[in-house]
Amino acid sequence: MNEKEYSKYVEGRAKKSPILKNCAFAFLIGGTICTLGQGFFHLYTFLGMDELDARTLVSVTLIFITTLLTGFGVFDNIARFAGAGTLVPITGFANAVASEAIDSKSEGFIPGVGAKIFTIAGPVILYGTFFGAIYGVIYYFITLIWG
Amino acid sequence: MKKSILKFKRKPKICASYSVVGHMEADGPLGKQFDEYCLDDKFGKESWEKAESEMQRRALCGAIKKSGLIDTELDVLLAGDLLNQCIGSNYALSNFDTGFLGLYGACSTCSEGLLIGASLFSGGIIDTCATVTSSHYCASERQFRFPLEYGGQRTPTAQWTTTGAGAFILSDNGDVEICEGLVGKVIDKGISDINNMGAAMAPAAINTLKRYFLESEHSPEDFDLIITGDLGYEGSEILKELLLDEGIDIRKNHVDCGLMIFDRDRQDVHAGGSGCGCSAVVMSASIIPNLASGVLKNVLFLGTGALMSPMSLSQGGTIPSVAHLLHISHAGGK
Known part of the structure; x- marks a missing residue:
């Protein structure tokens, strides 16, 4: 096998x-x-x-x-x-x-x-913050274009 | 064909054994047979790791006392556990004035220690030695899995690390002798599921048993019991099924220490016990006394170890395994 x-x-x-x-x-x-x-x-x-x-x-x-x-x-x-x-x-x-x-x-x-303390929760904090920032940038440009 | 069975010409006797366990093991089916248990999982110490050392210390002192020897008479100490740098053993044995060899074979450590001890004895290099092995549920969970209070669910194939330490004294006195040994090969069948260590270890046990029966004059019926270390329910079923496919039937006389130590219906341990303390305390408390009294005449004991490293698994690695075999007999009247 x-x-x-x-x-x-x-x-x-x-x-x-x-x-x-x-x-x-x-x-x-x-x-x-x-x-x-x-x-x-x-x-x-x-x-x-x-x-x-x-x-x-x-x-x-x-x-x-x-x-x-x-x-x-x-x-x-x-x-x-x-x-x-x-x-x-x-x-x-x-x-x-x-x-x-x-x-x-x-x-x-x-x-x-x-x-x-953040061994398990670390990934949630890192990627939560990271993607939150990306979302913020996208949101900023969308509101800039669409007013 | 290369001969790999170690036939001990000068057979060492297991003259004493001693087991120390935690409260869950004491509450299990073998509860009354253990020499000592402690309701406090910290064994009066301030950390789980120190508790594991304390268990080893108590196990070794107990075994030495039972053997009638004094600790300075021991030629060498062979000990191991699951913790990094084997600190459980190092701290436990630092107060003994005897040479120490630290072993790491994951859950195969108990058989590894006995195998090395028996080889040194058989070669006439030593006359007496002690082997000690331990694991602690709390210390292991922290190191290999999650924090203790972390709220998660286990799968049905997951196993529960035994809290316990077992010690054995080898010398030329006693009614239990180690006749043969077989050093296991590292077998890696690509299993990477930390919650199914039985499946990772079963191929190693199959390999060792197949090699033993192929090379020796014995067949499975010659043994009262064929004891595996901690394959648990899942690994035991795989072992029996796949060996049967190879024409080796061990269904009648196979037992597994991981299934003996806990009551799977009553205690929430899923597929059974594991950890290198598991086979050490079951052998010490149940099998060796029955061999000494003659209730059991001949057994095969396979310590099964899953060499699981969280770092390797994170890097996409697998869980290699190893199983060392010992042929242990009742030596009364000889």
């Missing part, structure tokens, strides 16, 4: 992840997180904030809760079932940063936490 045939054989026999179940959990838990976010938004606007500030504070609140749950060692247990449900909202990003910070603590604050 050559490499190609072996890889095909291995892929063919490996039990697949339960996609339907994973999707259902992702939908339910991800939806719950978004509903929670919407709830916070209503709460903040009810308390007299303007819409823009309330939206920012919703993200801050969700990041805070995720980081707290990551610190208490609870978040990964939820994510085990939620999958993309916790990964896709801002909660996934917050967990990727917080979990790396917790792990790197043993190497100190500079070579540990400081150097490694």
Whole structure:
């Protein structure tokens, strides 16, 4: 059996992840997180904030809760079932940063936490900023032409 | 044909073994058989890496104590783990006044240590030695995969790194002897899935077993057990299926340490245990005592190692594997 045939054989026999179940959990838990976010938004606007500030504070609140749950060692247990449900909202990003910070603590604050905190989240920050800048330039020229 | 089986003329005896595990292993099917376990995964230390060293230190001290020897009587220490520079072993053994050879064979390290120890003993170069092997789930996850608290999902073929350390003392006393060894070849079948290490390692185990049965006078039925290190469910099934295609049937007597150490139905470990501590603690706690008492007479033990480097995988590389074989027998009454 050559490499190609072996890889095909291995892929063919490996039990697949339960996609339907994973999707259902992702939908339910991800939806719950978004509903929670919407709830916070209503709460903040009810308390007299303007819409823009309330939206920012919703993200801050969700990041805070995720980081707290990551610190208490609870978040990964939820994510085990939620999958993309916790990964896709801002909660996934917050967990990727917080979990790396917790792990790197043993190497100190500079070579540990400081150097490694964005190991997982780094690509999102780099390419998010990079493509954001490109989008900005394109947007600038389009508005220049179309007024 | 080139002879590759190492037939030990002066057969070393495994005179003592000792196992130290974490809480999940202690909660598994072999829980009561381990010599020592710790509910605190940090073993009273401040980092996972230091915890792994502490496990090795406790395992070695325990094995030396059981053997009735004193540590200065050991001629050489052979030890390895999964951490960079084998720091688990280096720190653990720095307080022992004995020469030390560090080993890295990923999860094949336990068999590699025993194989080298047996060869040195058989050649008359040493009279006694200790081999120690460990892995720690938390230290390994950090080094090879993701941070511990990172929220992700595992695939069904993924395995769970064992937290444990196993130590063995080789000398000329005891009821368990190492008769033969076979050094594994590095086999690379192009697997690059970090979540299917069983599939990466199975071809190495197949290669070693095929070479052994082709060259030796033995057949699979001659052994009470054919024990693989940590192929897990997926790798074990591949091994049995592909060997059967080659006319070698090991379905009746094959066991895998990765499947023995955890209860896959009850413990969330997917395809089973892995890590070089896995085969070390299962051999130490379950197989060696049964060989010593005569419940088992003859076994083949294959430590299976997936030499996985995150950097190579990022560069588009694959996971080469190796499997070293040992033929271990009950030596009582001889």
